[in-house]
Every structure is written in C-alpha cells, then in structure tokens.
Amino acid sequence: MADSLSQPPVIELRSLVKRYGVGDAEHHALNGVDLTIEKGEFITIMGPSGCGKTTLLNVLGLLDHSTDGEYLLDGTSVQKFSSARHARIRSQQIGIIFQSFNLINRLTVIENVALPLAYKGIRHTKRLKIASEILKTFHLSEREYYMPWQLSGGQMQRVAIARALVNDPSIILADEPTGNLDSRSSHVIMEELSDLHKRGNTIIMVTHNPDLTTYASRVIHMLDGKIDSDTKTPVIADEPKNEKISLSSRRSSKNSTKKPAKKAKKKVAKK
Numbered sequence: 559m560a561d562s563l564s565q566p567p568v569i570e571l572r573s574l575v576k577r578y579g580v581g582d583a584e585h586h587a588l589n590g591v592d593l594t595i596e597k598g599e600f601i602t603i604m605g606p607s608g609c610g611k612t613t614l615l616n617v618l619g620l621l622d623h624s625t626d627g628e629y630l631l632d633g634t635s636v637q638k639f640s641s642a643r644h645a646r647i648r649s650q651q652i653g654i655i656f657q658s659f660n661l662i663n664r665l666t667v668i669e670n671v672a673l674p675l676a677y678k679g680i681r682h683t684k685r686l687k688i689a690s691e692i693l694k695t696f697h698l699s700e701r702e703y704y705m706p707w708q709l710s711g712g713q714m715q716r717v718a719i720a721r722a723l724v725n726d727p728s729i730i731l732a733d734e735p736t737g738n739l740d741s742r743s744s745h746v747i748m749e750e751l752s753d754l755h756k757r758g759n760t761i762i763m764v765t766h767n768p769d770l771t772t773y774a775s776r777v778i779h780m781l782d783g784k785i786d787s788d789t790k791t792p793v794i795a796d797e798p799k800n801e802k803i804s805l806s807s808r809r810s811s812k813n814s815t816k817k818p819a820k821k822a823k824k825k826v827a828k829k
Contacts, residue, residue, distance in 0.1 A: 566633030568729065568760050569595040569618065574627035576613055576783075587613040588624065589783035597728075600755040601762045602771045605780035611764045612733055614780070618762060619654045619731045620644040649677040653727035657734040659718045661706040668693065668702040671721045678725070692720045695750065711738045719747060723754070730754065732763040736770065748773055 576588035587610050595601060603611050616622040617629065620636060629636045636644070648654070661670050672689035680688070693699055696716040706714055715738045722730065730751070736744035752773050755761050763770070771777045771791065779787045 565597070566630070567594045568597045568632060569593070570630040570633075572628040572630070574614075574617065574629060575625050576610075576617060576622070577625040586783045588617070590627070591783070591785060593778075593785065593788075595760065595762065597760055598755070598758050599760055599776055600752075600774045601776045601778060602774040603762065603764045603778045603780060604766065604768070604771070605786070609780040610783040611780055613783075615731050615733055615762065615764050619652055620648055621654070646677070649674055650725060651728055653722035653725060653730045655719050655722045655730070655732040655735045657737055659706075659714045661714060661717060661721075663706050666703050666705060667698065667709070667717050670706065670717060671724050674721060674725050689720075689724060692724050693717075696720050696746070712740060712743050715739055716743065716747070719750075723750075728759060730759055730761045730763075732761065734765055735763065736765075736767070 571591050571593040574588050574591040574593075575586065578585045578587060589610075591610075591614065603614065605611055613622065617624055623637075631647070639647070662673070665673070668686055668689050671693060672685040675685040675688060690699070690702060693702055696719065698713065698716060698720070701709060701713060701717075706717070709717065715735070719732075719735060722732075732751070735751070736747055739747065748770060751761055751763070755773075755775075763774070765771075774791055777787075777789050777791055778785055
C-alpha cells in the first residue's frame with residue numbers, strides 16, 4: 559500500500575507554456591497549464607477550436623516541446639531526455655491516434671500496423687502475426703493486404719488506431735479518434751478504448767463530441783490555452799460490465815454459439 563502511495567503521477571505539468579511567433583505576432587497556444595494525471599485515468603479534453611487541445615496532446619506525446627514550464631513523465635522531467643529517448647518512449651509507452659491517419663501509402667495495411675513493432679526488435683513474421691490479430695479486433699482481416707488508398711476514410715482511421723495499440727502502450731493519446739467514423743464504427747472504437755481503460759491504461763482523448771465524455775472518468779474544458787474547468791465524472795455502477803466484453807472475447811463466444819443444436823430424431827411409425 560505504501561509503495562502505491564509513493565508512486566508519482568504518470569503525467570504532471572507545471573506552468574506549461576507553448577508560444578508561437580514573436581513580438582506582435584506572438585501567440586500562446588498553451589498559457590500556464592497545470593495538470594496532474596494519475597495512472598489509469600480516462601480523460602477527455604474539450605473546448606473550442608484554437609483553445610490549445612491538440613497542442614497539449616502533441617506536447618504530451620513528445621511530438622512537440624513546451625516553451626516554458628515543466629513536463630514530468632513518471633516523475634522525471636522529459637526536458638532531460640534526448641531525442642532518441644523521446645522516440646523510444648513513443649514506440650513503447652505512448653500510443654498516439656492521429657485524426658489525419660498518418661498511414662504510409664507504400665505499405666500494406668498489415669505492414670502499417672506492424673511498423674511500431676520493428677522498433678522493439680521483433681522478427682518480421684511475428685510482427686505480421688501480432689498485427690493480424692489486432693486487425694481482427696477492428697474487423698479488418700479481409701483488408702490486411704490492401705493499400706491505404708484502397709480504403710474508406712473510416713477504415714483508414716481504424717487501421718491508424720490498430721497501429722497505435724499494437725505495442726500495448728500504457729498511455730494512449732487520441733485526437734478526435736472517431737471524427738471520421740460512422741456511429742457503428744465509433745461505438746466499436748469507444749468500446750475498445752473503454753476495455754483498455756478497464757485493463758489499467760491511461761487514456762487522454764481530445765474530442766468535440768460531448769456524447770463521448772460518458773466513457774471518461776474526468777472531463778477537462780480548455781479555453782484560450784488554459785484549463786477552464788476540470789471535472790471528475792461519476793462512475794456508473796457495473797451495469798455495462800455484463801455486456802462490455804473485449805471484442806476478441808465477444809468473437810470467440812459468438813463463434814461458440816454458432817454450433818447448431820442437435821436435432822432430435824423423429825420416430826417414424828412402421829407400417
């Protein structure tokens with residue numbers, strides 16, 4: 559118990575500032591953000607366009623750096639890390655879901671998803687096997703050897719999400735992950751993120767959709783580069799747990815129920 563209490567927050571921001579431009583053109587995308595995120599939280603970040611949501615997500619994902627202030631990851635300032643260390647953290651600890659997909663057009667779907675595993679030194683055959691398994695979760699098995707340009711926008715987003723999750727990261731950053739999906743696909747993605755949250759992952763998601771905040775344990779509203787409000791949402795009792803099964807478990811149970819019941823043999827009266 560004492561060990562768990564002594565653990566630092568997974569993310570801690572202190573007076574974080576991000577400036578663009580100089581002089582009269584200077585603009586504060588982030589203007590003194592203080593934020594503490596504990597391990598296992600599911601946070602949604604909302605606010606009007608230009609309020610700093612995506613900039614904050616990029617800083618958290620080590621894709622951008624702050625101008626002033628401090629960013630502590632597991633209690634250590636990321637300013638002390640080299641660029642190579644930043645890249646290693648992104649490949650092993652942080653999964654990033656981009657709104658614009660960022661797929662590599664010259665690689666097939668399965669190769670795109672398997673790409674992050676290369677940084678772990680996993681052999682090619684095993685990488686493809688792991689990527690194939692996660693593509694099943696997103697109902698994309700039949701698209702494994704398609705090229706990105708042969709997919710619909712919704713399918714490309716699902717491939718991008720599969721790629722972000724293939725390394726089983728402890729922190730997942732999502733920038734409008736359902737923005738280009740229909741309602742059914744959005745539900746599948748949010749159920750999967752919810753399942754990952756239940757398994758202990760820390761999830762930070764930027765969204766414009768207020769309906770998605772029902773999945774979160776905490777809702778942050780930003781305004782003019784600052785946190786305007788920070789609210790913990792009530793945890794709904796375990797009603798969904800009877801229905802919320804991971805997609806892989808759902809498939810296996812579905813397959814088991816497909817076995818036809820044995821028909822009783824009709825007795826035919828002898829003439």
